[in-house]
Amino acid sequence: MDERYPPIAEHGLVGDLQTAALVSSRGVIDWFAAPRFDSPSIFAALLDVERGGYFQLAPEQPGLSCKQLYYPDTAVLVTRFMSPDGVGEVVDYMPPDRTGTATDRHTLVRVVRVVRGTVAFTLRCRPRFDYGRAEHELDLGPDGALFRAPGISAHLQSTFPLERDGRDVRGTVTLKAGEIGSAVFTVCDPGGAAPPPLTIDGITERSWDVVHFWKTWLRTSRYRGRWPELVHRSAITLKLLIYAPTGAMVAAPTMGLPEQVGGERNWDYRYTWIRDGSLSVRALMDLGFVDEAAAFVHWLVARLHEREGNGGEPLQTMYRVDGDPNLPEQTLEHFEGYQGSYPVRAGNRAADQLQLDIYGEAVYALAQGREIGRRATYSGWKALTRTLDWLADAWDRPDEGIWETRGGRKDFTYSRVMTWAAFDRGLRLADVFRKPADTVTWTRTRDAIFEQIMERGWSESEKAFVQQYGGDLLDASLLLMPRVGFIAPEDPAWLSTLDAMDRTLVSDSLVYRYDPAASPDGLRGSEGTFSLCTFLYVDATARAGRLPLARYAFEKMQTYANHVGLFAEEIGPSGEQLGNFPQAFTHLSLIMAATTLDAALDLEEGR
Structure with a gap:
């Protein structure tokens, strides 16, 4: 078995009711198509680890133990990394569509936090547009990265510094217990407006808003059986x-x-x-x-x-x-x-x-x-x-x-x-x-x-x-x-x-x-x-x-x-x-x- 490919089952699903992404238990988004489910892929390492593209946000150190769970009764996914130095988490979600109107703008939110000790996280963002067939350009500035490909673009913002890695980007951040960071990947039309500035307070408020959305929706269920x-x-x-x-x-x-x-x-x-x-x-x-x-x-x-x-x-x-x-x-x-x-x-x-x-x-x-x-x-x-x-x-x-x-x-x-x-x-x-x-x-x-x-x-x-x-x-x-x-x-x-x-x-x-x-x-x-x-x-x-x-x-x-x-x-x-x-x-x-x-x-x- 090629260990570059995680087992199919080692993934959670996040989505915004117009498209969705898979997140592996190692903190890698290795499948994402936008702006719709049936659009060409942007991250498809699950189908070709070299050509497909991926978005990694996780610690890179030996001896890690990884666990994944959903925040109860929601589609907010938590991936936990446990090491001798500390326990860190990546929280992934997509703000759900509440309008019922098709849009070309879709956002993957990734929140990093440490709950014990100290943990260093590494970010690697390598989009490959149109099933890996389209070349893209990269603009990297103080407000983040802009990936531009024919017919589509994507903004990557983070609360920590990013650096160029060829036509891709990478970054690292070390957090102590109680500290939070974030990286947000937003897909939009070419020339679409940049997302608003990224702040920790804004991300925290948005996270709880998404939790509330899913819990409110699920409360309408009338299932009272043995396997809730x-x-x-x-x-x-x-x-x-x-x-x-x-x-x-x-x-x-x-x-x-x-x-x-x-x-x-x-x-x-x-x-x-x-x-x-x-x-x-x-x-x-x-x-x-x-x-x-x-x-x-x-x-x-x-x-x-x-x-x-x-x-x-x-x-x-x-x-x-x-x-x-x-x-x-x-x-x-x-x-x-x-x-x-x-x-x-x-x-x-x-x-x-x-x-x-x-x-x-x-x-x-x-x-x-x-x-x-x-x-x-x-x-x-x-x-x-x-x-x-x-x-x-x-x-x-x-x-x-x-x-x-x-x-x-x-x-x-x-x-x-x-x-x-x-x-x-x-x-x-x-x-x-x-x-x-x-x-x-x-x-x-x-x-x-x-x-x-x-x-x-x-x-x-x-x-x-x-x-x-x-x-x-x-x-x-x-x-x-x-x-x-x-x-x-x-x-x-x-x-x-x-x-x-x-x-x-x-x-x-x-x-x-x-x-x-x-x-x-x-x-x-x-x-x-x-x-x-x-x-x-x-x-x-x-x-x-x-x-x-x-x-x-x-x-x-x-x-x-x-x-x-x-x-x-x-x-x-x-x-x-x-x-x-x-x-x-x-x-x-x-x-x-x-x-x-x-x-x-x-x-x-x-x-």
Whole structure:
């Protein structure tokens, strides 16, 4: 293992609700893109330690012990450095957007302080704009450093002296117990106004203001279950992944982190998937965050409106956070990739795939709660009915499926289950809100899909519902079947499917999404267990009444969280976190599993 690259899990996340940064437990910001999640990177040492750029603020001495934690109930990250000479801390945060207006100005605040003894901190700021492809100029003066690159600039201010290091800067400061310093990195348009002068009093006031913001937001949570710290950390993480100006949630703030170290499954997740965002609505609603859920639904309805009268499919699988459907995929040839995991891809050509399940998740989101229903407009309803009318003619087609396989279109069972859910929820909405719709066609289509799944999605040899028609491979996406109401959670056919998954996909309570060696997905290599699927397994086993197993799996999964409660996409063979980090899908499914398990345990205990 190349020790220049920290483990993926050795990071915390900070953000301002328009973009985000990763901070390693060694005090290095090694991933940051601005002005948006899906913008080119400024710091990307996590993808190429030599070419990517980074911002280090930490002691440089042997024998250091490093710890990281969040200030309770906030997105303010504290990295602690313990040495024989003293204990120092770096506090990282980004002032959150409170306007809901897109801006090109974003600020990373880094506060250094010493709580015991004496500690010397070293600053190294090496931005590499446009994924390390753009050269920059440096102006260094008494007010700090100004980095200027085509189309973007960045100011670095500090309360201690900075010096030139080629086209980069460095600085050192030695503090004693009770002393504080700071370094602030502000990204803006070329020629943007310099930030106001940096003062310790101003930084202290700003820090407590950010703490207050997060604590006030979290107080609206109505979760009162057994795992408040875990659930609330997931809620804060989901909030950090929402682009406030539009309400769209990115799948992860990172790109290119591998599902297998050295492998090719290295995708760009900084976009809004219809599937992920729609399922997040239920998780947010369960916790009482109605405004965030409604904002995504508003964004979703806007996407339905955009293609009216243009023919073709009403939705594509993913979009940029502002709704732009253009996500051309390119390989960053100059990046070696995390631990040599090449290629590094920017953009995502899976946006052009046909994934019919997204219509089920979309309507599932629109059906979540009367509060969202009360905000619905007539034009939004018409967009929904046009979509379901289109789907009534289009549902019985092979597609690339939920896992975005690149091995050709198949008749995936999960895709059919979610098209069934689209019509089932559409019919419910038409009834509850007394809205006009072609309910006769919708009912006939829903029932036809159900019959087809029962006849062709079942494997008699496996005694289970399977990944695709005519096959015998299991697929963990089908764990959502009872949650969406396709089948009763204690139906014998479903219990038999759970048993088959236990035998084939479950490893020490962790769940593979499918067997990549047996399921041709068009890619080389293998992958770890899928954390989303593990939490879906908890949800499904709890619904099936297998509570000891469900709780044990949930409690065991918590041991795979990183030191600050975050999860990547996958868990590797040695318990390491793999894939883009942190992943929204994992955290929203954690919330879903926790609330389902809480309700089942309450019922069992007679609460």
